[in-house]
Amino acid sequence: xxxxxxxxxxxxxxxxxxxxxxxxxxxxxxxxxxxxxxxxxxxxxxxxxxxxxxxxxxxxxxxxxxxxxxxxxxxxxxxxxxxxxxxxxxxxxxx
Numbered sequence: 873x874x875x876x877x878x879x880x881x882x883x884x885x886x887x888x889x890x891x892x893x894x895x896x897x898x899x900x901x902x903x904x905x906x907x908x909x910x911x912x913x914x915x916x917x918x919x920x921x922x923x924x925x926x927x928x929x930x931x932x933x934x935x936x937x938x939x940x941x942x943x944x945x946x947x948x949x950x951x952x953x954x955x956x957x958x959x960x961x962x963x964x965x966x967x
Contacts, residue, residue, distance in 0.1 A: 876964030886941040892918060892966040895950055895958065899965065900929070902944070904937050913940035915949065 873881055884891055888904025888911065899918035904911060915930040932943040950958045 873959055874961075874963035878959060881964055882941070885944065886938050888913060888937040888940065890966075891964070894963040894965055895961060904940055906937070911935065911937045911940050913937070913944060915944070 881891065881893075885902070888906075891902040893900055893902070900915060901918045902913065902915045904913040906912075910933045912933045913931065914928040916928050930944070930947055930949045932940050932947075934940045934943065945955045948954055950962075955962075
């Protein structure tokens with residue numbers, strides 16, 4: 873991970889706190905929250921106001937924030953690759 877410690881990134885991820893990071897010059901925003909008995913996590917492009925909103929890049933709901941974080945790590949959302957396959961190319965912008 874560029875500009876950050878991957879373990880700290882994972883700790884932040886597992887609690888649903890906001891994360892801003894870049895992958896291949898694309899600035900991304902990840903956040904989680906709890907609502908009506910479910911945990912949610914979404915990934916969006918940081919400057920989404922520039923591009924008309926057509927939905928999140930990725931989203932999930934689960935029984936715990938940990939499950940949301942695990943789903944994020946297992947999702948092939950980085951050009952068809954999972955987080956651990958591209959971790960060294962991700963730049964943590966707010967870490």
